[in-house]
Amino acid sequence: MSLLKIDNLEVEVDGKKVLNKLNLEMGKGETHVLLGPNASGKSTLLCTLLGFSKYKIKAGKILFKDEDISDIEIEERAQRGIAAVYQNPPAINIKLSKLLDKIRKKNVKIEGIESLMQRNVNIGFSGGERKFSEVIQVISLDPDLIILDELDAGLDVENLERLCLLIKEQLNDKTILLITHRGKALNYFKPDYAHVMLDGKITCSSKDWEKIWRLIEENGYEKCKTCKLSSAR
Numbered sequence: 001m002s003l004l005k006i007d008n009l010e011v012e013v014d015g016k017k018v019l020n021k022l023n024l025e026m027g028k029g030e031t032h033v034l035l036g037p038n039a040s041g042k043s044t045l046l047c048t049l050l051g052f053s054k055y056k057i058k059a060g061k062i063l064f065k066d067e068d069i070s071d072i073e074i075e076e077r078a079q080r081g082i083a084a085v086y087q088n089p090p091a092i093n094i095k096l097s098k099l100l101d102k103i104r105k106k107n108v109k110i111e112g113i114e115s116l117m118q119r120n121v122n123i124g125f126s127g128g129e130r131k132f133s134e135v136i137q138v139i140s141l142d143p144d145l146i147i148l149d150e151l152d153a154g155l156d157v158e159n160l161e162r163l164c165l166l167i168k169e170q171l172n173d174k175t176i177l178l179i180t181h182r183g184k185a186l187n188y189f190k191p192d193y194a195h196v197m198l199d200g201k202i203t204c205s206s207k208d209w210e211k212i213w214r215l216i217e218e219n220g221y222e223k224c225k226t227c228k229l230s231s232a233r
């Protein structure tokens, strides 16, 4: 059963068409990775799924749990179970511990970040601290679909491993869309499907994420335009 189904989605941002006839289907409990060059539209897809008003759906639809959420407000989408770890999360004038008290549906404790709990969210946090703060919020929200936007950016090797293992342990049964430019996180997540996005649409999807990643590392994204690896679900 699919949790998320995106059909022929076309999205404009400030008058510019960024997503163009994009299709994506994610089954419940699956992990998918979205790969693609800079400016291909990955973050635009994330913002569209979350429901930011600037991202205007011009055609197509987004089905979540079999319901069309294309016209639903951002807060309602979060209520229905969509959450994200952002690449550049905003600073918020509230202590992390207080924020967790407000949103908590599920208890989670991460060793070694106790001092962060007493600080205002993302104010003066290091890149790594920000990621841990974001992930603890997402786990606390207990969503069904989690989008991890460049989870690995700004994390050292040990903290990337710590964070990936924490997500695997706490969000094991969830549906995860991982957006990344690096291979390291893929080894921890071992996605069920890999997708390549070029010019606002998904041009290649395969279960063989290792092969897709190897081809991208060897040839860059140019080769993806003519690659025959793609297989329909």
Ligand SMILES: Nc1ncnc2c1ncn2[C@@H]1O[C@H](COP(=O)(O)OP(=O)(O)OP(=O)(O)O)[C@@H](O)[C@H]1O
Binding pocket: 013, 014, 016, 018, 036, 037, 038, 039, 040, 041, 042, 043, 044, 045
């Ligand atoms: N508000 C905006 N106005 C005009 N163009 C925009 C706007 N927001 C995004 N774009 C354009 O949409 C395209 C896709 O941007 P997006 O951030 O989604 O790419 P991305 O794949 O996430 O890139 P990266 O890997 O560099 O993070 C880019 O060309 C970007 O300049």
